[in-house]
Amino acid sequence: MQRATRVPISGVHSPVYHVNDTSSTLDLAAALLADTTTATPHLTTIIADRQSAGRGRLGRTWTTPDGQALLASTIVSLPTSFPTEMLGWLVYACALSVRDALSPRLSPLGHTVSLKWPNDVLVDGARKVCGILAGLAPASSPFTTSAILGYGINIAQDCDHLATPQATSLYVEGDTEAGADPTSVSHTLLARILTGLDSRIRGLVTHGNARDCGLADEAANALPLLGTRIALAKPTDPNGHPAMEGVALGLSPTGSLLVATDDGRTHDISAGDVLATGIPLTTVHDTKEKRANN
Numbered sequence: 001m002q003r004a005t006r007v008p009i010s011g012v013h014s015p016v017y018h019v020n021d022t023s024s025t026l027d028l029a030a031a032l033l034a035d036t037t038t039a040t041p042h043l044t045t046i047i048a049d050r051q052s053a054g055r056g057r058l059g060r061t062w063t064t065p066d067g068q069a070l071l072a073s074t075i076v077s078l079p080t081s082f083p084t085e086m087l088g089w090l091v092y093a094c095a096l097s098v099r100d101a102l103s104p105r106l107s108p109l110g111h112t113v114s115l116k117w118p119n120d121v122l123v124d125g126a127r128k129v130c131g132i133l134a135g136l137a138p139a140s141s142p143f144t145t146s147a148i149l150g151y152g153i154n155i156a157q158d159c160d161h162l163a164t165p166q167a168t169s170l171y172v173e174g175d176t177e178a179g180a181d182p183t184s185v186s187h188t189l190l191a192r193i194l195t196g197l198d199s200r201i202r203g204l205v206t207h208g209n210a211r212d213c214g215l216a217d218e219a220a221n222a223l224p225l226l227g228t229r230i231a232l233a234k235p236t237d238p239n240g241h242p243a244m245e246g247v248a249l250g251l252s253p254t255g256s257l258l259v260a261t262d263d264g265r266t267h268d269i270s271a272g273d274v275l276a277t278g279i280p281l282t283t284v285h286d287t288k289e290k291r292a293n294n
Contacts, residue, residue, distance in 0.1 A: 004028065004046065011191035014043035022048045025073035026150040030137050033075060033146055042077040043194050065161050070153040070186040074197065078145045082205055087147060088255035089210045090201070091119050091134045092219040094149045097196030098130050099222060101189045109174045115222045117257050117274060125224055127168035129154050153189060156182035209253065220251055231275040232259065242275055
């Protein structure tokens with residue numbers, strides 16, 4: 001594993017390891033898990049100043065300038081009894097924790113923070129400030145299931161250094177401290193994210209489902225697209241051609257998106273890109289549900 005230094009961060013009790021430069025914090029976290037000489041308790045986190053081949057959904061890659069973003073991957077340890085079909089809720093737990101960390105900085109500036117299905121955090125429902133990726137990893141113990149949550153939050157980039165025109169950063173949104181001291185801001189955000197993540201994961205493990213611990217309702221309330229007409233592209237379509245249009249009804253018990261199409265069917269969507277949102281519909285098809293896994 002690339003040499004990493006453990007760093008103290010106020011308010012964080014789990015280990016945090018820092019590297020200056022890496023291809024991917026996800027890869028480093030996986031290597032840390034595989035290193036049997038290093039303890040990796042729940043919420044052990046890798047952070048980096050620069051990432052040259054960060055991964056997004058569907059194998060997309062992206063780079064980040066030095067010290068301009070919070071680039072992190074957090075190891076989540078779950079009991080082996082935890083239902084595997086509930087693992088998709090970890091992304092929501094992370095996204096909501098990011099939202100809660102960002103809101104105190106952006107709300108006083110007149111901005112809102114919400115989620116975009118399946119794994120983005122948006123400012124004012126339009127500009128991406130954070131992306132999240134989750135994956136299973138070999139567990140360091142026969143008694144646990146391990147997952148890694150990778151997340152990148154744009155902190156200090158100006159408009160010329162953002163990956164796409166649809167992206168934003170705290171600095172661009174008016175957070176001057178983020179531009180002046182991105183490291184301090186990143187550490188403060190990380191402490192808040194890990195606190196929120198720990199609480200939500202504990203609830204999920206205790207109840208065994210997202211409904212009873214309140215995570216399902218919390219996620220639904222943070223997704224403005226629910227109740228609106230949307231267009232979806234298949235995740236394998238490089239050109240982003242619409243593959244389906246319909247009404248985003250809600251989230252399934254496993255966290256996938258339920259979409260009602262005009263033929264009266266309800267589809268259970270686990271991956272894809274939302275291309276557009278429309279005007280909330282006044283009526284929704286009231287037909288017997290048919291599941292089509294897309």
